[in-house]
Amino acid sequence: MPGDQKRAPVYEALQAFEKKRVVPFDVPGHKRGRGNPELAELLGEKCVRMDVNSMKPLDNLCHPISVIREAEELAAEAFGAAHAFLMVGGTTSAVQAMVLSSVKRGDKIILPRNVHRSVMGALVLCGAVPVYVDPDCHERLGIPLGMRVEDVRRAMERNPEARAVLVNNPTYYGICSDLREIVKLAHGHGMLCLADEAHGTHFYFHPGLPVSAMEAGADMAAVSMHKSGGSLTQSSLLLTGPAVSEGQVRQMINLTQTTSGSYLLLSSLDISRRNLALRGERAFGRVIQMAEYAREEINRIGGYYAFSRELVNGGSVYDFDVTKLSVNTLETGLAGIEVYDLLRDEYDIQIEFGDLGNILAYLSIGDRPREIERLVSALSEVKRRFQKDQAGMLCQEYIEPQVVISPQEAFYGEKESVPLDAALGRVCTEFVMCYPPGIPILAPGELVTEEVLRYIHYAREKGCSMTGPEDPGINRLNVWKGER
Incomplete structure (x- = not known):
């Protein structure tokens, strides 16, 4: 028998539980917010009242x-x-x-x-x-x-x-x-x-x-x-x-x-x-329309390339998600991460991420046309105010890894900490990535190459948020002490 998609069983059980005014002698210790008034003020009393523990009525x-x-x-x-x-x-x-x-x-x-x-x-x-x-x-x-x-x-x-x-x-x-x-x-x-x-x-x-x-x-x-x-x-x-x-x-x-x-x-x-x-098809239809409109307007600015289904080639790009508003920025002379920072710092617009050559504005069911217009206008202003010479821009985002040992063997093996550049030719035992998106530049078990080090230095210089290593400044890297 098909279920009733109009129902929300967990939410309904929470509502029924709230009406019973049960006295809590269980966790969480804030006791429906009474023990932490600042938290209740921040989140609202209804929210903290529904922050409850597992019990028979709630599964x-x-x-x-x-x-x-x-x-x-x-x-x-x-x-x-x-x-x-x-x-x-x-x-x-x-x-x-x-x-x-x-x-x-x-x-x-x-x-x-x-x-x-x-x-x-x-x-x-x-x-x-x-x-x-x-x-x-x-x-x-x-x-x-x-x-x-x-x-x-x-x-x-x-x-x-x-x-x-x-x-x-x-x-x-x-x-x-x-x-x-x-x-x-x-x-x-x-x-x-x-x-x-x-x-x-x-x-x-x-x-x-x-x-x-x-x-x-x-x-x-x-x-x-x-x-x-x-x-x-x-x-x-x-x-x-x-x-x-x-x-x-x-x-x-x-x-x-x-x-x-x-x-x-x-x-x-x-x-x-x-x-x-109940409403997903209509909602995402609107998202598609907004994304397509935004792409068209951004590409009219010049210097940006908001790419879409024209990339489809039947092979390495079999299909494309048109809700993704991905924009290449290199022809403006600005790295994606630089445009990302400018949008936030100068225009109070927070997009999902910027890498060395692209930005991603994440569109979904909560977006409205007025915010799309504001983003398009801000990108036009960024180009007018901050455009630079494109010379020396690095765009390559994918570095073919050289796997030496398994991630588990490297991560749990005997290791030592060395200066970043001294890690050349060694096997990394930790992760190095720009976040977001959180795709590793280096993963445990992979060889540290000149290309990898050059990429890390360039990404830091451009302001990418680097995460993963034990050393938060990524001045040092943990490498494997075993024999290759």
């Missing part, structure tokens, strides 16, 4: 049997999945549970190198070995593209013992691979197909957008509801197909996810799923 996230279970079933139906897990550790925890459920120590997993750090973190935890399919890089934009089917097929033929393949669907920039064909290849080789859909929640709710992972037949997908889906930050979904054991995945989730699931996050997932199921 338990670790082993749901009532309202959370119902919410998961409604989410699964809305997203076309066999099962959906409500996640309160962000899509990072969903990605890690997905990988941990698929591979173990020594297993191979095929994936693009431009994955989020959460994937690499999962490999550190489980000991699986990455087999990278190096994506093409767009010469003008300097961004990594999708995985070509023929490259995935070649990787599978060379590594027939691999257990899974992971696909970004889409990338941060909106690039999509041929997911249907990759799923067919994976299943034909006895492998699971996993999708990192952190930036693809909306694919499930509008026919004009690229194919979703579940529609394409993928076995699991990590869906970041708090990004384009409208739920609270840190809330996410893990979707699974019919061939995946729900019980096994639940066990993997419970290895790392909190036993004190936030009902604020859970109810936001429940309410947001309901909103998308």
Whole structure:
């Protein structure tokens, strides 16, 4: 029997619980906000009253049997999945549970190198070995593209013992691979197909957008509801197909996810799923219209290139997410991160991220045309006031990694701290990345090359927010002491 998508079981249970005025002799210790009046003032009394602990009327996230279970079933139906897990550790925890459920120590997993750090973190935890399919890089934009089917097929033929393949669907920039064909290849080789859909929640709710992972037949997908889906930050979904054991995945989730699931996050997932199921197609239709209008206006300014479906080539760019307002800035003589900083500091506009050559303005269901106009106007002003000579600009965003040992072996192995430039030729044991988007420049087990060091120095000089290493200034790097 189909579920009633107008319902929100977790939210309804919270409302019913609030009306009972239960005396709390359990956690959390702020006791509905009374013990922390400043917190209640900041968040509002209704919010802190709903910050409650697991109990029979509200179910338990670790082993749901009532309202959370119902919410998961409604989410699964809305997203076309066999099962959906409500996640309160962000899509990072969903990605890690997905990988941990698929591979173990020594297993191979095929994936693009431009994955989020959460994937690499999962490999550190489980000991699986990455087999990278190096994506093409767009010469003008300097961004990594999708995985070509023929490259995935070649990787599978060379590594027939691999257990899974992971696909970004889409990338941060909106690039999509041929997911249907990759799923067919994976299943034909006895492998699971996993999708990192952190930036693809909306694919499930509008026919004009690229194919979703579940529609394409993928076995699991990590869906970041708090990004384009409208739920609270840190809330996410893990979707699974019919061939995946729900019980096994639940066990993997419970290895790392909190036993004190936030009902604020859970109810936001429940309410947001309901909103998308009832109004998602209309809402994302508006987002598409706003993004297309913004692209047209930005490209009229000159110096910027707001790219879109013209990149589609049937291979490394099989499809494109038109809601992603990605803009190349290099012809203005400004790095993307410089435009990112100028928009915030000079015009009070906070966009999602800027890298060496591009910016991304993240559009979703809460945006309005007036903000689009303000962004377009600000970009025009940035060009007029701050445009520079383009000479010496670096645009290359993808550096082919040289993997020496597994991420787990490097991360847990004996290491030493050396000055950054002295790490040349050594094996890195930690992550180095610009955040956002959180795609590692270096990951544990990879060789530190001259190209990598040049990129790190340039990114710091341009003002990228560098994260990952034990040394927050990234003046030193931890490297492996073992024999290569």
